[in-house]
Amino acid sequence: MKNIFGKMMMVLAVGGLISVTLVQIANAAVPFKGRGTGEIVGVQPLPTGVLITANARGNATHLGNYSRVENILLAPDGSFTGDVTFTAANGDQLTANIEGAFTGPATASGTYSFTGGTGRFATATGTAYFSVALTDPVHFTVDFNGSINK
Numbered sequence: 001m002k003n004i005f006g007k008m009m010m011v012l013a014v015g016g017l018i019s020v021t022l023v024q025i026a027n028a029a030v031p032f033k034g035r036g037t038g039e040i041v042g043v044q045p046l047p048t049g050v051l052i053t054a055n056a057r058g059n060a061t062h063l064g065n066y067s068r069v070e071n072i073l074l075a076p077d078g079s080f081t082g083d084v085t086f087t088a089a090n091g092d093q094l095t096a097n098i099e100g101a102f103t104g105p106a107t108a109s110g111t112y113s114f115t116g117g118t119g120r121f122a123t124a125t126g127t128a129y130f131s132v133a134l135t136d137p138v139h140f141t142v143d144f145n146g147s148i149n150k
Contacts, residue, residue: 029147032128034060036068036142049075052082056142062150064089070098078102084112092119094148096128106134114148124150 036058044051056068063086072082079101086094094117100110112128114121128146135141 029126029149030062031146032061032126032148033145034058034063034066034143036060036066037139038068038142039139040137046073049073049080052080054140056140058142060086060144062088062148063094072098080108080110085117088119088121090119092121093117094121094124100130108132112144112146121150124148 036056038054038056040052040054042051042053050073052072052074054070054072056070057066058068059065066086066088068084068086070082070084072080074080080098082098084096084098086096088094094114096112096114098110098112100108102108109129109131112130114124114126114128116122116124126146126148128144128148130142130144132140132142
């Protein structure tokens with residue numbers, strides 16, 4: 001009886017370790033990198049700055065071909081804050097807060113801080129750094145690189 005009880009305890013202990021390991025693997029940070037092209041589709045002057053809405057499309061790890069919508073509030077000093085929603089090829093969405101600033105007349109950079117989403121991104125966290133280059137007053141390219149926990 002002692003031998004059977006000991007084996008059962010060993011099986012439970014090993015099962016518990018496997019469960020913890022699988023949870024750690026599932027929550028591990030994975031690289032997140034992509035590129036896109038887009039256009040500014042809305043500009044609204046506000047007392048605190050200018051609200052800009054932009055749409056883009058591109059390709060990124062863990063998203064595949066994506067579309068995205070972003071809303072940023074551009075302050076008079078060239079800094080901006082806002083949010084972006086990426087929609088993956090399968091319809092899952094990844095959301096992030098945006099913080100950044102213009103670094104030149106046609107360039108900007110900043111950070112995406114992931115805040116979750118839908119589907120496989122429901123509990124996503126992580127950070128990616130981005131750079132934007134305006135190709136004319138309306139069109140832009142964006143590159144980003146970081147990591148995501150999903």
